[in-house]
Amino acid sequence: MADVRLLRKVTIRGKNLKRINIGAFEKLRGYRLDLTITNTQIDTIPSLLFNTITTISFLKLSLPNNKIHSFNPFLHTKAPILNQHGTILDSLDLQGNPIICDCKILWLKQWIEYSVEHSTNWHEINEALDKTECDAMPGIQDSLLSV
Structure with a gap:
């Protein structure tokens, strides 16, 4: 019921938090x-959450220091647009x-690729991705981070 039109930053934290509702x-x-x-203890971010x-x-979107092992906000949407309503994922931190x-x-x-072409904050995005540890299948990490 609150008027959240002027809300610009939301931070959720809590070492006992394990799930976020869609x-x-x-x-x-x-x-x-x-x-x-x-x-948090969150290991999965439901892709429908972004719809x-x-x-x-x-x-x-900043998701540092959780237990997330897989993440796909575009599973039910059109990449690289975050959702069918036109929300653009402007920044991402998964470290x-x-x-x-x-x-x-x-x-x-x-x-x-989209961020390199359209973003003004590519340096910030690149630093966050560099800090993300990735247990890769052979060749996958190289193909992702060679852009």
Whole structure:
């Protein structure tokens, strides 16, 4: 019921937090939003979660120091646009997560290519990706990070 039109930054943290409901962010709105989920026990971010973000134009998504092993915000959407409502993933931080680099995250290569072409903050994005440890299948990490 709160008016969240002027909300620009949301930070969620908690060492006992294990799950985020799909509709958790459906009431958020505005031009830009900086969404951080950090220092939790969350191991999966449901891809449908991003389909409920309907009125944000640019999303800065920071997911450091969780237990996330796989992440695909584009599973039910059109990459590199975050969702069918036109929300663009403007920035991404996955550092400190046990990401498994396999075919499930090939969307990341498309997103990186899009970011290089359209983003003004590529340096920040590149630094965050460099800090992301990736237990890769042979050749996958190289193809993702060689963009």
